[in-house]
Amino acid sequence: MKSYEVNFDGLVGPTHNYGGLSYGNVASQSNSQQSSNPKEAALQGLAKMKALMEMGFQQGVLAPQERPDVAALRRLGFSGSDAQVIERAAKDAMPLLVASCSASSMWVANAATVSPSADTADGRVHFTAANLNCKYHRSIEHPTTSRVLGAMFADQKHFAHHAALPAVAQFGDEGAANHTRFCRDYGQAGVEFFVFGRSAFDTRYPAPQKYPARQTLEASQAVARLHGLGDDGVVYAQQNPSVIDQGVFHNDVIAVGNGEVLFYHEDAFLETDKMLAELQAKLGKRGGNFQSICVPRSQVTVEDAVRSYLFNSQLLSRADGSMLLIVPEECRGNERVWQYLQGLTSSGGLIREVKVFDLKQSMQNGGGPACLRLRVALNQTELAAVNPGVIMTAPLYGTLTQWVDKHYRDRLSENDLADPQLLLECRTALDELTQILKLGAVYPFQIN
Ligand code: SUG
Numbered sequence: 053m054k055s056y057e058v059n060f061d062g063l064v065g066p067t068h069n070y071g072g073l074s075y076g077n078v079a080s081q082s083n084s085q086q087s088s089n090p091k092e093a094a095l096q097g098l099a100k101m102k103a104l105m106e107m108g109f110q111q112g113v114l115a116p117q118e119r120p121d122v123a124a125l126r127r128l129g130f131s132g133s134d135a136q137v138i139e140r141a142a143k144d145a146m147p148l149l150v151a152s153c154s155a156s157s158m159w160v161a162n163a164a165t166v167s168p169s170a171d172t173a174d175g176r177v178h179f180t181a182a183n184l185n186c187k188y189h190r191s192i193e194h195p196t197t198s199r200v201l202g203a204m205f206a207d208q209k210h211f212a213h214h215a216a217l218p219a220v221a222q223f224g225d226e227g228a229a230n231h232t233r234f235c236r237d238y239g240q241a242g243v244e245f246f247v248f249g250r251s252a253f254d255t256r257y258p259a260p261q262k263y264p265a266r267q268t269l270e271a272s273q274a275v276a277r278l279h280g281l282g283d284d285g286v287v288y289a290q291q292n293p294s295v296i297d298q299g300v301f302h303n304d305v306i307a308v309g310n311g312e313v314l315f316y317h318e319d320a321f322l323e324t325d326k327m328l329a330e331l332q333a334k335l336g337k338r339g340g341n342f343q344s345i346c347v348p349r350s351q352v353t354v355e356d357a358v359r360s361y362l363f364n365s366q367l368l369s370r371a372d373g374s375m376l377l378i379v380p381e382e383c384r385g386n387e388r389v390w391q392y393l394q395g396l397t398s399s400g401g402l403i404r405e406v407k408v409f410d411l412k413q414s415m416q417n418g419g420g421p422a423c424l425r426l427r428v429a430l431n432q433t434e435l436a437a438v439n440p441g442v443i444m445t446a447p448l449y450g451t452l453t454q455w456v457d458k459h460y461r462d463r464l465s466e467n468d469l470a471d472p473q474l475l476l477e478c479r480t481a482l483d484e485l486t487q488i489l490k491l492g493a494v495y496p497f498q499i500n
Pocket residue numbers: 069070071072073074077080081154156159161162190229301302304305417418419420422423
């Protein structure tokens with residue numbers, strides 16, 4: 053049976069703004085307080101989805117969340133009508149209002165970790181929603197994420213959903229941003245590669261000195277257990293703490309993998325040779341031929357990687373077996389990175405083509421092409437069981453661009469977040485969206 057990697061992209065929500073909320077994420081910090089353009093952000097994301105669909109890749113869409121999250125503000129003690137909750141938060145605790153308005157759910161690489169049915173003990177596709185508990189504004193995403201994923205992948209015969217891990221730093225889990233799967237074919241058993249930033253319980257592992265390591269080893273191990281992955285099909289590796297301190301807050305800012313290939317920066321990991329040997333051996337036992345492409349620091353520095361998001365690219369397999377790299381415009385703007393890419397594609401290796409996308413609105417908050425997508429490997433039967441409303445088609449693209457044009461503002465600054473009208477606009481838009489995507493009631497305002 054044929055199998056596919058389906059990319060589900062996060063649709064940017066109507067409150068997209070630059071809140072400066074992510075310490076350790078250089079772009080989020082340096083663009084704090086700039087005014088944003090939610091309409092342009094959503095259209096840039098949709099243009100990528102459409103282009104990939106037109107290139108023949110399977111493409112889906114993941115809905116944004118209700119923001120401002122009034123229920124989260126109520127849990128923090130703000131009371132009264134919804135408008136009063138927003139007004140009081142704006143007056144007494146603006147940072148909390150900003151956090152409750154973040155459209156950060158667009159970076160769906162952090163929504164969940166997904167294991168395909170070929171890897172799991174019960175032969176179902178497993179999802180664990182990420183607790184994202186390193187940052188308050190992201191820690192409030194997982195309940196709605198779970199409902200949205202449940203509405204997209206509803207058939208329990210094929211799909212198993214796990215709640216987010218315990219909401220403490222020791223189980224800090226950032227989902228697929230620190231998870232890659234290697235395989236010979238999407239439908240065959242593969243090797244799942246979990247990259248962690250620190251260990252919560254074992255002091256032998258070093259930790260970064262400056263910025264937080266968001267993913268713990270113990271969280272990755274818990275996800276592997278929940279998904280029923282065998283030891284033969286799992287490799288753990290530690291991210292180099294010094295790159296975390298240079299702004300590499302997720303592994304997908306310094307490495308990307310697909311099929312049998314890992315594309316990574318020389319400084320990405322600790323004990324790289326041991327890790328590569330384990331990947332080679334384990335994938336070999338599953339009939340695969342593991343290959344790695346190391347980008348040397350002499351050609352591209354860690355700073356270049358963080359600024360250009362070279363590794364936050366989508367590495368896609370084409371029908372002829374070659375690969376395509378989807379990179380953000382910022383890669384073309386960096387001379388060393390662009391030169392490296394020219395050399396890579398003309399060297400006769402596996403990666404033959406680079407396609408550039410303008411995702412500036414998301415990039416300014418530290419979200420590149422790979423952050424914006426959640427990969428789900430599915431066989432034909434499983435794909436047929438996915439809610440068809442969320443699979444991208446030419447008509448759906450048309451409907452969603454019209455929906456964005458109708459509901460989104462083209463300018464948003466911090467003061468606008470205090471406008472109770474924004475909440476109404478957001479709810480009206482999302483109510484319509486759940487009908488477009490056939491999701492049913494998934495948002496707090498639709499349920500309570
Ligand atoms: O978690 N930025 C996100 C970016 C996530 C990128 N995802 C991956 N690399 N997979 C984060 O740091 C910034 C929000 C703000 O500052 O307004 C933010 O949440």
